[in-house]
Amino acid sequence: MKIIIKETSAVETLSIIDPKSGVDYIYDFIGNAGALIDGQFEWDEDRDAYVCDQETFDWWDTVVTANQSLEDRIHELVHERGFETVYAVIHAAGSVDLEDHAANVNQALDEAFGSAE
Numbered sequence: 001m002k003i004i005i006k007e008t009s010a011v012e013t014l015s016i017i018d019p020k021s022g023v024d025y026i027y028d029f030i031g032n033a034g035a036l037i038d039g040q041f042e043w044d045e046d047r048d049a050y051v052c053d054q055e056t057f058d059w060w061d062t063v064v065t066a067n068q069s070l071e072d073r074i075h076e077l078v079h080e081r082g083f084e085t086v087y088a089v090i091h092a093a094g095s096v097d098l099e100d101h102a103a104n105v106n107q108a109l110d111e112a113f114g115s116a117e
Helices: 026-032 054-081 083-092 098-113
Strands: 002-005 011-013 042-044 049-052
Touching: 002 054, 026 054, 049 054, 054 083, 054 098, 083 098
Parallel strands: 002 049
Antiparallel strands: 002 011, 042 049
16 A cells, blocks of 8 residues: 655555465555544545555554564464464454554463464
8 A cells, every 4th residue: 555644745555465365455454444534544646645644654554564463473373273273362352442453462372372472
């Protein structure tokens, strides 16, 4: 996802890849949170990119990076422990705000399978 920072006109990108399929699902990830319609990102047709302020980009970059690492970890754990076992732990972790999701699930995975580090 191509993004232009309002304050600096710097061009940045956000991407989150499904490790199983190799598909970049960043538009779904951000869109499902409502950020493509709530004013966080504005489409600029002339520049063929979304525009946002630096603070918004930094927040999303942090969240996307954490969730990409989580997706990669889940993918590896499923191969090691099995889909049902891993996803039972994930579902038991419960729901939290998006910015806390990766840390919450990682904590549950650490408790069930040991630390990822």
